[in-house]
């Protein structure tokens with residue numbers, strides 16, 4: 528408690544375990560270079576490109592004009608919760624009661640609430656290394672212990688039932704999966720996910736599945752864990768497929784008997800999600816907006832199909848074809864043994880911003896970088912040409 532460093536810094540001991548996103552250093556430097564007149568091809572940040580769908584923008588403007596800019600109930604406006612239940616029915620053929628759907632401020636809000644509801648101090652949460660960096664920090668925030676399990680190309684950079692079984696300890700409480708994954712863009716095989724659920728259920732734990740990149744797959748269709756289980760926590764968001772990152776809106780599907788606790792915690796943490804964003808999100812689910820999202824999805828497919836072979840040609844090793852999200856996780860060990868230094872050098876000398884592996888864990892992080900490809904193909908082509916010149920210099 529009276530640790531001198533703590534007194535000096537006035538912050539909790541926990542903060543020593545919370546890392547910044549290293550990609551922010553890359554992006555900050557990229558902005559400085561741009562401000563100084565340099566042209567930068569930015570493939571670092573995981574964000575959809577291009578305009579927002581018209582129906583969303585118009586619904587947002589209508590909501591502002593109608594004064595729909597207040598707090599709502601902690602679980603979201605009933606119309607949006609019902610519309611999301613309709614989404615599960617029409618997209619997946621799964622009946623999810625509206626009462627189990629909680630609208631949250633981004634899937635970030637949903638992840639924090641899920642961890643708060645499920646994890647006691649000292650409880651262990653199993654997750655893949657590499658995976659989305661904030662997850663281990665959500666766990667740390669509620670004083671749990673993230674157990675990051677090294678995964679590689681052999682399992683498509685995903686956990687398996689066998690890995691979960693082998694890492695299970697008396698303190699394990701939660702297993703987190705993301706399919707498609709950030710940073711690898713890989714999907715977890717549906718039968719494997721079912722097998723993981725069996726292992727978790729048999730041991731009295733809870734499975735949390737982050738489905739934020741659903742809608743953005745390029746071969747196999749999306750299948751939700753809700754198809755086979757109603758005791759899972761599902762995380763989703765309007766950020767990626769719907770292209771609404773800055774509106775800060777997502778949702779959580781939880782078991783019925785947890786909903787009261789979800790509501791209590793969400794009320795206390797956030798009071799509510801943005802009313803304005805919720806009305807805009809209603810429009811995001813309409814056929815007109817979905818047609819727009821699908822066009823963008825097809826553009827991502829073309830961008831992936833363009834970038835993947837070219838990265839391989841210039842020396843990146845990509846052993847597992849990314850089938851979802853908008854990322855390519857590439858092994859750069861033929862080019863460097865220090866992916867962070869490589870990202871910084873590539874930015875300074877080639878004008879290309881990419882994310883270093885260290886952001887996503889520690890397992891072979893120095894050998895990997897992540898490319899985010901929602902960019903027009905000519906921009907990606909320019910990025911690859913610059914990288915090639917840099918590598919061959």
Ligand SMILES: Cc1ncc(COP(=O)(O)O)c(C=O)c1O
Pocket residue numbers: 573632633634635636659705708709737739763764765766772775776777
């Ligand atoms: C796997 C994953 N989960 C959750 C999030 C958080 O997204 P948001 O809070 O915008 O819904 C991200 C953002 O990149 C992500 O990649």
